[in-house]
Amino acid sequence: MSNRQQKHKEHIQAFSPFRHRMHEIIFEAETPLGKWFDIALMFLIIVSVLAVAIESLPGLSENTKHALYVLEWILTIFFTLEYVMRLYVVYRPIKYATSFYGVVDLLSIIPTYLSLFILHSNSLMIIRALRLLRVFRIFKLAAYTQSGNFLVKAIKESIPKIVFFLFFILITVCVFGSVMYLIEGGREDSAFDSIPKSIYWAIVTITTVGYGDISPTTGLGQFIASFMMIIGYAIIAVPTGIVTSEMVTGRKEPDEVQEVLAEACMYCMKEGHESDAIHCKYCGEELNPVHNRIDNKEDAL
Amino acid sequence: MSNRQQKHKEHIQAFSPFRHRMHEIIFEAETPLGKWFDIALMFLIIVSVLAVAIESLPGLSENTKHALYVLEWILTIFFTLEYVMRLYVVYRPIKYATSFYGVVDLLSIIPTYLSLFILHSNSLMIIRALRLLRVFRIFKLAAYTQSGNFLVKAIKESIPKIVFFLFFILITVCVFGSVMYLIEGGREDSAFDSIPKSIYWAIVTITTVGYGDISPTTGLGQFIASFMMIIGYAIIAVPTGIVTSEMVTGRKEPDEVQEVLAEACMYCMKEGHESDAIHCKYCGEELNPVHNRIDNKEDAL
Amino acid sequence: MSNRQQKHKEHIQAFSPFRHRMHEIIFEAETPLGKWFDIALMFLIIVSVLAVAIESLPGLSENTKHALYVLEWILTIFFTLEYVMRLYVVYRPIKYATSFYGVVDLLSIIPTYLSLFILHSNSLMIIRALRLLRVFRIFKLAAYTQSGNFLVKAIKESIPKIVFFLFFILITVCVFGSVMYLIEGGREDSAFDSIPKSIYWAIVTITTVGYGDISPTTGLGQFIASFMMIIGYAIIAVPTGIVTSEMVTGRKEPDEVQEVLAEACMYCMKEGHESDAIHCKYCGEELNPVHNRIDNKEDAL
């Protein structure tokens, strides 16, 4: 064990039982209290997201606006306290603060404070919706069962192939977009007035979205657009085929699936430890030293 | 057997043969008469749905309107009688009245009566279309064969995974919608005039529907929209992969498939009993006590 | 062999060698001449379809119109002769005349004659495009190889399941369409001005086509539309899953695949006979009696 790790371990063991307990409630979803905390948090985040969305509606009365303003500040103060608490109880504050959830947690409280100085910046609060991704952690035990597990694995393994496929699509839309710019762009009042816009049109078309804000008007343009649509229609089969074949194949190896702990390592913040793990498989530190300490005490009695 | 069950059984055994026979015709599709009843009912429902649809067309003559009005009332009275009959012959009227089909049956007759008091409420009659779902019961014997059976099973098993996936999509559209509101919303006459509307746009885009009633006009907006479309194009592979892999895998276990009775338990209204079942697998009551009683009588002769 | 069959056989054996030869050329794609005839026919059909399409363009010069008019008549007369020839050389004229291709062949020559009496009826000539489906017969030998065979089988087996699925979709769009009519229809100038039109909108939406000619404008309408799009996005997985699972499963039983003759039975017009078949598997008549007669002659020499 390195000197830094040793020092870090001492730092954690010096935590008060209260701090350990708060860590369990805030960061884990294993205990009933921890689960309730997460569910309450989800609820408040949803309320907050709805408030931001409603506030943006035109034609609200002054009273509603005021109520939403107050609600916004109450929730922001709560989330600020929660963020400070998270920093206080976490075993590695810097690791947490720079993790995905740590950054999202911070970003979701800043906009309200910013709105004191900059107008409309509170719309940015919608980033709070990203905090809802934590829901996957709460229901992790359910999702990481036999089937859920192979699903996530199949999607992960599909990503590099799909990225390659999207790169190919990107070249295709660049070429088609430019061709359409040459064909349609010359005319007065044509919507194809630049190559980037024509590429935008090509993406709208090949993905079969088809807004219709830009659409070919010449015969030749319509012919090339038709050709492109049919290509788009046929190649949508490729990503589907990739994901499906990964899933079907992944399924056929139903190797022993371990139940997964809904608990992150308190040293490196990584999740996904199996239920019989005592040490973190990423950093080697003990998982749940508090529990273990308590268990040991009970053993000693 | 509990006291309540005992009482219920006595209640059913006290049914007149006529009532038993009507039960068989109305609720079952096993006998020729029962099948004809169901087919005739389907036909009347389709006529009724078409009548409601036609009535809503602008520019009808007074005569047509009157004819449709009469037809509507005739059908409603028939459906009302049918509903009363169902309540009379069913073994557990409350269970039926609160089941999905029971509620739909009731809701499909109320609007006509309501239209005496409230204008235009008869458009709600279209809810009768839901009664057509019964068609699956009529053709159940055909559909629940080897392949149909695993199909329904595969779809059912896919639903929780797809719900998780849709939750992820929902967070994505909230974030993208709000970002577009910030980018596009500031301009005069922009269609992105509130966050809910921007989220609506994001859903229209990610599902590749693309009405074009709202579409980005700034370069940055179009860039982000392009990004989103490509994401939508790639991730449509996920639900498809889920369902397909369920189907392919489900198929590989063609375990013994039992023929399924087109007959509901007359105590708990549940369906899907295997052809050799004598007792309901859900509530334990005897299936078809009338048939059995008759059979027993015949045995006794 | 029944009396009618006996009579029919005698009728065929009375055919002149020329008639037998023409039958081979026109109806079969086995011999080089038969293949060339089919390819030439395909070419003329494409020319004819293009001519009809070009004729409909606005702003053509009088000269072009006249040239197309002449071309149209030349091709029609050729197709008429071909049709008469088909009737003459086929072994069962009535069977051919009432078969799919027979009806298409007739329908594709009528519009030109009709245009002498009724204006614009020659646009119906486009039905000639359906004759191009014969291309599958020409290339049948290639397509009916191991993989092509199981593909057609997989699609055929998927159809009943997909029809059931589409029935479910139909009920869904009826209900959603009517709900939208109630929500959006009341307003002045709303595009949802009748239930059929609202159902049309629902189909446009659930299939993710999304023209945008009709789109919800109220908040509630947009909310329900969003809900519907997400449903449409998720359930597109169902038909895909059905077809794919059929294909994957069908593939796993690569039982002995027989080469298939590109030749129809000359008695019952049915195709798909295996290469070693001597008698039609549908009607029991001898396949290719001419070839056999010639072969027998050669054997006799």
Add this chain to the structure above:
Amino acid sequence: MSNRQQKHKEHIQAFSPFRHRMHEIIFEAETPLGKWFDIALMFLIIVSVLAVAIESLPGLSENTKHALYVLEWILTIFFTLEYVMRLYVVYRPIKYATSFYGVVDLLSIIPTYLSLFILHSNSLMIIRALRLLRVFRIFKLAAYTQSGNFLVKAIKESIPKIVFFLFFILITVCVFGSVMYLIEGGREDSAFDSIPKSIYWAIVTITTVGYGDISPTTGLGQFIASFMMIIGYAIIAVPTGIVTSEMVTGRKEPDEVQEVLAEACMYCMKEGHESDAIHCKYCGEELNPVHNRIDNKEDAL
């Protein structure tokens, strides 16, 4: 070995070591320098494509236009030198010049020179984007691993079946397009003003793009359009099923996969040689005679 081949071999062996080395850098991605050259080239191509795209934007300042003009010429001169170098170091200049990449390389420099004579022709420079397809060669080692290899194979095997499917779609859109022309085309100001345009609409609809620039307005037209959308929605399952079943099946035969060289045969320009190949499997010539010669020299020392 033929006389021509003999002559060609002598021609290559007469190459200076510098020429051999340049060949390695420019045409291969095996050596570090060769890889860096390819990456730098990709970067310059992207810069060039972006420059062309930006130049097409309306409302650029004169300074920006001038800077882009200078950049364009610098890059074109560099690409010209690169093209000349390729011709110089390649073992079969004509083979290269007429290969896909050779033609693309030439086409991507011509437009700039053409723009001296013809206005706006420099938009054609966007064809440079096609050069980015070379990226697959750089990352080939990664892509051609076990999974990537079977992916490309699965897609290739799907193509003939999908082409057949698209042919079927083409006939369908022709027939539906013409029917819609007959139904909708007669009215004043109808968007269905010719058969080709109606076919374009049918393609826009069946592929679920749905711009909405052309959409049916009559009841019958909307009914037929609905029918077509539902068909399009159901049959998208076919290409997906084809590709997926190819992928799932291809996967099940994970036969020994050879590492693939990122190096083209210098005689016939073909790629995809296995890592232990000494001779090109397409033309039989020695692969990498320079390496071998050097190796032999080292052996001799």
